[in-house]
Amino acid sequence: MALLTLKRYQEQALQALDKYLRAAQLTGPRLAFEAQTGFGYNTEPFGETPCVCLRIPTGGGKTLMAAEAIGRMAREWPTGLAQPLVLWLVPSDTIRSQTLKALRTAGHPFRQALAQGVGDDVRVCELDELATLSPQDYAQRAVVVVATIQSFRVEDTDQRNVYSFSEKFEPHFKGMPAPRLQVLNELPDAVVTPEDVTSAKAGREMLERFVGQPRWSLANWLALHQPYVIVDEAHNTKTERSFEALKRLNPSLILELTATPVPKRTNVLFHVSAQQLQAEDMIKMPIALIEHTRGWQAAVFDAVQNQRLLEAEAQQEEAATGDYIRPIVLLQAQNSTEPVNADALRQHLVDQLHIPEDQIKIATGTQRELDGLDLSARDCPVRYVITVQALREGWDCPFAYILCSVQSIRSAAAIEQLLGRVLRMPYAKKRSRPALNKAYAHVTESETGLAANALADRLIDGMGFDPLDMSSMIAPQLPLGWAEGQCDGPLFDAVRTPPALPSLQVDVPADKPLPAQVQAAVEQGQASVSTDGTRQRVQWHGAVPDAVAQELTALLRGKQKEQLNQSIERHNAVVQGALAPSNRGEVFAVVPRLAYRPSGAQGELQLLERESVTEELDLNLLAEPVSLPGFNMVEQGTLWEVYLDGTRLRVGKGDGQQLPLDAVSTTINEEDLARWLAAELQHPSRNAARDVLPAHLRAFVLATVRHLVNDQRIPLAQLARHQYPLMQKLALRIEELRDKAAKATFTQLVLDGGWALETTPEIGFVFEANRYPVPANKLYRGKFKFSKHYYPVPADLEDGGEEWRCALAIDEHPKVKRWVRNLDSDPVAGFWMPTSSTRFYPDFVCELTDGRVLVVEYKGGHISGMAKEIEKGEVGKVWAESSGGKALFAMVFKNLDGRNVGQQLDAVINNP
Numbered sequence: 013m014a015l016l017t018l019k020r021y022q023e024q025a026l027q028a029l030d031k032y033l034r035a036a037q038l039t040g041p042r043l044a045f046e047a048q049t050g051f052g053y054n055t056e057p058f059g060e061t062p063c064v065c066l067r068i069p070t071g072g073g074k075t076l077m078a079a080e081a082i083g084r085m086a087r088e089w090p091t092g093l094a095q096p097l098v099l100w101l102v103p104s105d106t107i108r109s110q111t112l113k114a115l116r117t118a119g120h121p122f123r124q125a126l127a128q129g130v131g132d133d134v135r136v137c138e139l140d141e142l143a144t145l146s147p148q149d150y151a152q153r154a155v156v157v158v159a160t161i162q163s164f165r166v167e168d169t170d171q172r173n174v175y176s177f178s179e180k181f182e183p184h185f186k187g188m189p190a191p192r193l194q195v196l197n198e199l200p201d202a203v204v205t206p207e208d209v210t211s212a213k214a215g216r217e218m219l220e221r222f223v224g225q226p227r228w229s230l231a232n233w234l235a236l237h238q239p240y241v242i243v244d245e246a247h248n249t250k251t252e253r254s255f256e257a258l259k260r261l262n263p264s265l266i267l268e269l270t271a272t273p274v275p276k277r278t279n280v281l282f283h284v285s286a287q288q289l290q291a292e293d294m295i296k297m298p299i300a301l302i303e304h305t306r307g308w309q310a311a312v313f314d315a316v317q318n319q320r321l322l323e324a325e326a327q328q329e330e331a332a333t334g335d336y337i338r339p340i341v342l343l344q345a346q347n348s349t350e351p352v353n354a355d356a357l358r359q360h361l362v363d364q365l366h367i368p369e370d371q372i373k374i375a376t377g378t379q380r381e382l383d384g385l386d387l388s389a390r391d392c393p394v395r396y397v398i399t400v401q402a403l404r405e406g407w408d409c410p411f412a413y414i415l416c417s418v419q420s421i422r423s424a425a426a427i428e429q430l431l432g433r434v435l436r437m438p439y440a441k442k443r444s445r446p447a448l449n450k451a452y453a454h455v456t457e458s459e460t461g462l463a464a465n466a467l468a469d470r471l472i473d474g475m476g477f478d479p480l481d482m483s484s485m486i487a488p489q490l491p492l493g494w495a496e497g498q499c500d501g502p503l504f505d506a507v508r509t510p511p512a513l514p515s516l517q518v519d520v521p522a523d524k525p526l527p528a529q530v531q532a533a534v535e536q537g538q539a540s541v542s543t544d545g546t547r548q549r550v551q552w553h554g555a556v557p558d559a560v561a562q563e564l565t566a567l568l569r570g571k572q573k574e575q576l577n578q579s580i581e582r583h584n585a586v587v588q589g590a591l592a593p594s595n596r597g598e599v600f601a602v603v604p605r606l607a608y609r610p611s612g613a614q615g616e617l618q619l620l621e622r623e624s625v626t627e628e629l630d631l632n633l634l635a636e637p638v639s640l641p642g643f644n645m646v647e648q649g650t651l652w653e654v655y656l657d658g659t660r661l662r663v664g665k666g667d668g669q670q671l672p673l674d675a676v677s678t679t680i681n682e683e684d685l686a687r688w689l690a691a692e693l694q695h696p697s698r699n700a701a702r703d704v705l706p707a708h709l710r711a712f713v714l715a716t717v718r719h720l721v722n723d724q725r726i727p728l729a730q731l732a733r734h735q736y737p738l739m740q741k742l743a744l745r746i747e748e749l750r751d752k753a754a755k756a757t758f759t760q761l762v763l764d765g766g767w768a769l770e771t772t773p774e775i776g777f778v779f780e781a782n783r784y785p786v787p788a789n790k791l792y793r794g795k796f797k798f799s800k801h802y803y804p805v806p807a808d809l810e811d812g813g814e815e816w817r818c819a820l821a822i823d824e825h826p827k828v829k830r831w832v833r834n835l836d837s838d839p840v841a842g843f844w845m846p847t848s849s850t851r852f853y854p855d856f857v858c859e860l861t862d863g864r865v866l867v868v869e870y871k872g873g874h875i876s877g878m879a880k881e882i883e884k885g886e887v888g889k890v891w892a893e894s895s896g897g898k899a900l901f902a903m904v905f906k907n908l909d910g911r912n913v914g915q916q917l918d919a920v921i922n923n924p
Contacts, residue, residue: 514587
């Protein structure tokens with residue numbers, strides 16, 4: 013198998029981990045987390061041991077990310093061991109077996125990702141195999157132990173072998189220095205007690221000699237090595253028993269991965285959204301939701317029709333691309349004691365709908381007809397899989413496209429697992445046929461409009477998606493109603509406003525009068541009310557206004573009130589998605605990009621990027637006098653404190669985490685240190701010296717080391733002890749020198765007319781209807797509903813903030829047809845312009861009513877002294893001037909010469 017390239021959101025999540033660990037080395041886990049996320053950090057129960065979570069929804073590739081993370085943790089949070097030791101905890105034996113097999117198999121992408129970070133000679137083993145390795149094995153290679161959390165989680169440690177005294181571990185404990193063993197005295201149940209001797213069934217005489225000394229146990233051996241701990245499905249470990257088990261292991265770092273973290277007990281460092289998964293073709297989106305109020309037979313019939321139409325699409329897809337797809341329907345039957353059980357549903361498919369029997373398989377606890385089948389094989393006839401509660405754990409088939417439940421989705425159990433199956437995208441690749449990029453759900457409901465909210469609950473509570481994801485994930489549709497063989501109808505159109513908006517059902521006490529706004533809505537047909545004498549049931553069609561929401565919630569108390577607020581939030585997100593221009597089939601204008609001809613007027617037009625300029629750059633790191641501003645070491649008695657750009661490195665922690673240079677500080681020379689620093693700077697994970705020749709880099713680093721030793725009077729041994737912050741500062745210094753040289757070249761070629769430039773739609777940027785990969789923590793959560801924003805929920809705005817006010821002015825401008833809050837770091841989904849140092853992502857991109865494109869960059873204050881901001885304005889001006897009047901650029905301010913944002917926009921639009 014080929015090495016899997018990380019998806020953008022995976023790389024962003026892992027970069028967030030890298031950044032956090034680097035900062036935690038300087039300021040500690042809590043301050044680093046709070047500075048990076050803006051949220052409070054829960055120090056319980058692990059104190060100064062970093063414990064952070066990557067929140068990845070179902071289908072996001074958590075296992076690959078965990079394998080990639082190991083090398084990064086070893087690099088950014090070193091423990092002092094020559095090779096890392098990792099304890100990888102999973103929730104079940106099935107997942108344990110699958111993970112072990114993948115990490116052990118040469119050529120498997122997970123194994124390759126692991127080896128890329130820690131080397132090819134990595135040992136992946138089970139708990140029982142640890143004692144068979146020698147101490148030398150652990151010193152020479154990385155070791156990854158895959159186990160279940162249940163192996164360690166128990167009140168009575170005598171019930172788990174990992175805590176038992178074992179002579180097999182004698183080689184690992186005997187001869188170990190006493191100071192190192194002392195750490196075990198601080199851990200619970202780590203020392204042999206008289207009670208252990210009394211309760212032992214065998215070996216009492218031997219145990220008596222060890223009373224008061226550490227047990228020779230697997231758990232103690234792990235604790236001595238302070239393993240990195242990876243916790244898969246970490247929401248299962250937020251109990252006191254699990255906390256106690258993890259603390260016994262004395263971890264140096266805990267990395268959690270889950271879709272559904274436990275609120276207030278989890279430090280979520282990075283949260284991936286559904287849009288990010290969909291933009292990387294990991295999941296099918298949106299889910300075309302079809303309610304069937306005429307009974308389960310109608311749902312099944314339309315699901316069969318849906319499968320046939322999708323299979324016709326798949327055949328055309330294969331003819332165009334060569335990729336084989338056979339769309340499969342997952343049917344959720346009723347329980348075995350109910351009328352529409354698995355056997356009855358199969359009989360209906362065969363007798364009433366004339367489906368060949370070999371196309372139908374049942375997968376339940378008692379009927380395991382999928383065992384041994386390769387559903388992706390071309391000669392496999394299966395198109396319908398019937399289940400009840402859940403499929404076998406770990407079962408995966410991206411050909412599953414359609415979910416059909418004959419149970420009500422509001423009460424169906426374990427439907428989240430089935431949803432997870434139909435969301436996965438075949439081959440993780442966007443299809444050329446739009447119908448094959450969506451998932452489909454046929455559900456049985458007694459009343460119209462209620463399924464969307466029930467589906468949202470399942471996606472949020474069971475699968476880890478954010479409530480605001482629902483605006484892009486669910487597309488309510490009418491039942492099919494087309495003749496067999498047709499390829500039109502709502503499922504095969506672009507997602508558009510459904511004929512009827514979703515409804516919210518609210519139960520309030522019958523003895524309380526309904527609010528006046530609800531009564532008025534009933535008269536206007538926007539709501540309906542029924543009563544059974546003890547309660548009034550309000551069914552509201554479309555979005556629930558804030559005033560109505562407040563009046564309805566005022567009728568309830570306690571938990572019911574909280575649940576209604578949650579339901580309204582989710583319901584309004586679904587409605588908002590249905591009304592968004594991108595979901596109504598509208599197409600955003602192509603945004604022209606800045607291009608150049610590298611070989612003069614006759615050359616082929618090419619996109620202008622920063623790299624286009626840096627290719628002309630000859631970076632000389634020694635062109636300026638050698639210095640390292642921002643890096644200082646100050647002697648404090650017998651200790652040295654390191655200051656990195658004003659931030660003090662924690663004394664002791666920094667010392668303890670340095671690599672073997674510390675052990676040879678008396679013999680190391682300047683060339684040794686320079687060689688190590690240069691190798692680290694050239695490591696692919698840092699990319700700090702990507703455009704510097706190795707010999708030139710070594711000369712620069714050696715000159716800097718000699719400057720620190722001779723001019724700054726810092727002892728070489730102390731530099732060696734603090735080589736990590738020194739390496740970080742060297743990387744920053746190289747980037748400073750690179751930026752300075754690039755600035756001069758960029759000004760000459762781009763801003764001063766050295767190249768002939770064009771702004772042309774021939775090399776244009778397109779805002780795709782279903783591609784807006786906003787991280788979940790950057791989705792707009794305010795009250796205002798922007799009517800012209802192209803996507804359902806804009807990114808990175810805060811009610812009352814300055815950029816929010818700019819967005820408001822854009823949304824209200826009569827000449828703005830639609831606009832996008834531009835994504836500020838995604839080169840595929842966000843529009844950018846080049847600068848001398850990076851890519852510049854303007855704040856807003858607008859399509860005007862006359863067809864022109866307006867790009868807006870907002871600045872709260874004046875930028876007279878901000879060189880980078882001035883350069884952005886100059887690039888925007890060049891971009892607009894090169895467009896022949898088809899593109900406009902505005903850098904707007906909170907107030908400019910007495911004009912507000914709206915007036916500044918007027919001036920640019922009306923007087924370009």
